[in-house]
Amino acid sequence: MTTTAQYNFAYLDEQTKRMIRRAILKAIAIPGYQVPFSSREMPMPYGWGTGGVQVTASIIGPSDVLKVIDQGADDTTNAVSIRAFFAKVAQVQTTTHTGEATIIQTRHRIPERVLGQGQILVYQVPIPEPLRFLEPRETETRKMHALEEYGLMHVKLYEDIARHGRIATTYAYPVKVEGRYVMDPSPTPKFDNPKMHMSEALQLFGAGREHRIYAVPPHTEVVSLDFEDHPFAIQHFEEPCALCGAEQVYLDEVILDDRGGHMYVCSDTDNCESRRAEGHRGALAGHAVEAAE
Amino acid sequence: MYVAVKGGEAAIANAHALLADRRRGDRSVPALRLDQIMEQLGLAVDRAMGEGSLYDRELAALALVQARGDLIEAIFLVRAYRTTLPRFGYSKPVDTGAMLIERRISATFKDLPGGQMLGPTFDYTHRLLDPTIVSDEVPAPVTREAEAAQAPRVTDLLGRQGLMEPDGETDPDREVGDLTREPLDFPLDRDLRLQALARGDEGFLLALGYSTQRGYGRSHPFVGEIRIGEVAVEFDVPELGFAVSLGRIRVTECQMVNQFKGSAKVPPQFTRGYGLVFGQAERKAMAMSLVDRALRAKEFGEDVVAPAQDEEFVISHSDNVQATGFVEHLKLPHYVDFQAELDLIRRMRAEHEAAELKEAAE
Numbered sequence: 001m002t003t004t005a006q007y008n009f010a011y012l013d014e015q016t017k018r019m020i021r022r023a024i025l026k027a028i029a030i031p032g033y034q035v036p037f038s039s040r041e042m043p044m045p046y047g048w049g050t051g052g053v054q055v056t057a058s059i060i061g062p063s064d065v066l067k068v069i070d071q072g073a074d075d076t077t078n079a080v081s082i083r084a085f086f087a088k089v090a091q092v093q094t095t096t097h098t099g100e101a102t103i104i105q106t107r108h109r110i111p112e113r114v115l116g117q118g119q120i121l122v123y124q125v126p127i128p129e130p131l132r133f134l135e136p137r138e139t140e141t142r143k144m145h146a147l148e149e150y151g152l153m154h155v156k157l158y159e160d161i162a163r164h165g166r167i168a169t170t171y172a173y174p175v176k177v178e179g180r181y182v183m184d185p186s187p188t189p190k191f192d193n194p195k196m197h198m199s200e201a202l203q204l205f206g207a208g209r210e211h212r213i214y215a216v217p218p219h220t221e222v223v224s225l226d227f228e229d230h231p232f233a234i235q236h237f238e239e240p241c242a243l244c245g246a247e248q249v250y251l252d253e254v255i256l257d258d259r260g261g262h263m264y265v266c267s268d269t270d271n272c273e274s275r276r277a278e279g280h281r282g283a284l285a286g287h288a289v290e291a292a293e
Numbered sequence: 294m295y296v297a298v299k300g301g302e303a304a305i306a307n308a309h310a311l312l313a314d315r316r317r318g319d320r321s322v323p324a325l326r327l328d329q330i331m332e333q334l335g336l337a338v339d340r341a342m343g344e345g346s347l348y349d350r351e352l353a354a355l356a357l358v359q360a361r362g363d364l365i366e367a368i369f370l371v372r373a374y375r376t377t378l379p380r381f382g383y384s385k386p387v388d389t390g391a392m393l394i395e396r397r398i399s400a401t402f403k404d405l406p407g408g409q410m411l412g413p414t415f416d417y418t419h420r421l422l423d424p425t426i427v428s429d430e431v432p433a434p435v436t437r438e439a440e441a442a443q444a445p446r447v448t449d450l451l452g453r454q455g456l457m458e459p460d461g462e463t464d465p466d467r468e469v470g471d472l473t474r475e476p477l478d479f480p481l482d483r484d485l486r487l488q489a490l491a492r493g494d495e496g497f498l499l500a501l502g503y504s505t506q507r508g509y510g511r512s513h514p515f516v517g518e519i520r521i522g523e524v525a526v527e528f529d530v531p532e533l534g535f536a537v538s539l540g541r542i543r544v545t546e547c548q549m550v551n552q553f554k555g556s557a558k559v560p561p562q563f564t565r566g567y568g569l570v571f572g573q574a575e576r577k578a579m580a581m582s583l584v585d586r587a588l589r590a591k592e593f594g595e596d597v598v599a600p601a602q603d604e605e606f607v608i609s610h611s612d613n614v615q616a617t618g619f620v621e622h623l624k625l626p627h628y629v630d631f632q633a634e635l636d637l638i639r640r641m642r643a644e645h646e647a648a649e650l651k652e653a654a655e
Binding site: 007011013036037038039040041042043045046047048050070071072075076077078079080081084107108109126137138139164165166168170171172187188189190191209211212235237250251252253267 | 637
């Protein structure tokens with residue numbers, strides 16, 4: 001029987017890492033441009049973060065500190081699984097604290113805490129092509145990007161306004177990077193779009209199943225598409241986080257009973273915990289939570 | 294009231310322990326041995342090898358057991374292992390004309406050099422459940438000495454008369470494409486397309502092939518030949534300056550012969566649809582050759598009107614490891630995005646209600 005116990009540092013062989021790093025460098029050189037790369041089968045399914053995992057595996061070194069989040073939380077099952085994967089195959093230090101991490105792999109959120117120089121945010125991307133649902137053919141969308149022909153996207157947003165009175169895209173909201181490429185920010189809520197703009201951190205996007213890598217280098221202009229009379233606006237929540245009292249953060253709605261009772265809590269669990277450690281208290285913190293334990 | 298979803302790690306470990314338990318099942322029943330799987334579930338092993346793109350019966354059998362018999366899961370296991378293997382180089386094209394044949398049939402000629410051989414086929418069996426097979430008593434098959442006769446491929450026989458399109462000339466210096474090393478770039482050359490089809494999902498290709506028979510991109514196919522048997526794999530070793538044999542593999546080859554009326558440049562002749570799959574996988578090889586021919590529509594100036602003729606559609610969706618991953622990823626939490634949609638729909642409903650009230654007041 002062939003032995004399968006031996007794997008290289010961070011799972012991927014060095015040749016594959018080099019190939020992926022080249023794609024990453026190209027992506028950084030052309031912000032927002034989708035670079036094809038020869039995606040590998042990973043030991044987790046396509047669609048479950050293989051692109052992000054391959055990017056992380058290619059850039060991670062023994063001294064890195066890794067944080068993995070899914071839906072903003074460190075303890076969702078897939079984030080736990082990916083973090084455990086790197087702890088096993090790369091023996092790197094992991095953390096849940098945004099500030100301590102050198103690499104943060106994420107699905108669907110950008111942390112609330114502003115990222116700084118030297119940090120890398122790795123996004124897991126399901127469909128990298130922002131024009132895909134307008135034009136299913138790669139051969140066509142590639143041409144549209146080459147010719148900077150983004151009229152179709154504006155028509156889509158306009159049709160939203162005509163039909164719904166507003167732009168009805170709430171996540172994966174298209175952005176224009178450095179005035180050139182229209183890019184899919186991955187299915188993050190549009191709430192997070194402004195965080196991408198002029199970020200000090202390097203943002204890398206990996207789409208494993210679709211064989212694409214793209215990037216937003218630090219200090220890069222990222223503008224959400226909109227119209228003068230319908231300017232881009234992010235979501236606002238009516239109430240603060242019930243646990244830490246935070247406002248101006250993205251919240252998850254938690255259903256408490258079958259009579260419409262609900263509460264809002266931070267989607268970013270690290271941010272919520274840090275605030276509570278600092279003594280912030282929301283409406284349901286303290287009593288209700290302790291009662292549950 | 295609110296308990297954060299903590300303890301993911303413990304939950305995952307417990308779930309996997311339960312999975313291991315369920316996989317093993319009742320401990321009073323002996324555990325399956327891999328040789329039992331290889332010997333008695335050979336076609337499942339072949340499918341895991343074929344779509345897993347790794348010729349290793351033992352690993353495929355292990356994958357099947359580990360996957361509890363779930364074929365796509367087994368294929369995934371094989372693929373995830375295969376991708377970690379180093380690439381030494383590319384073998385020479387296998388010569389299926391020199392195959393050690395176990396089964397060989399042609400639907401286009403009653404008899405032909407090398408003869409027709411049914412081999413181990415389900416064809417013409419009556420599909421009646423047979424409880425007696427659980428015993429060990431199966432009579433030995435009838436055998437006879439193999440004849441030394443050559444069995445040239447039907448397509449070569451037709452080709453000599455100019456009735457069949459030639460196999461196509463390729464520049465000998467041209468490097469063969471490799472879809473596992475380079476990202477796919479549409480439109481594809483036929484080598485990459487055939488690679489994708491060879492590892493493509495049997496069910497998907499079967500349905501697409503079937504659709505061409507029902508008029509969605511009809512290609513008037515005949516089974517020129519199906520042959521199953523062993524072929525030698527040879528590898529050019531640069532240091533030696535000649536090819537060495539790496540061993541023999543069992544493959545299934547299907548060549549469809551399809552109608553073609555000819556064009557201004559080309560006289561009327563038959564065209565090919567090609568299928569080649571690891572192991573004994575006749576349905577897959579046939580479906581593959583139907584789809585291959587359908588995907589050559591543009592080459593022959595045919596109208597691309599049906600799904601099976603649409604290269605980007607077919608090849609982008611034929612890989613079951615990709616497909617199952619993305620379909621099943623819908624199980625992952627999406628509550629951040631769902632929250633965004635909830636927020637939007639509530640706002641839109643509130644506006645709708647306000648408009649209705651206003652209308653009623655007026």
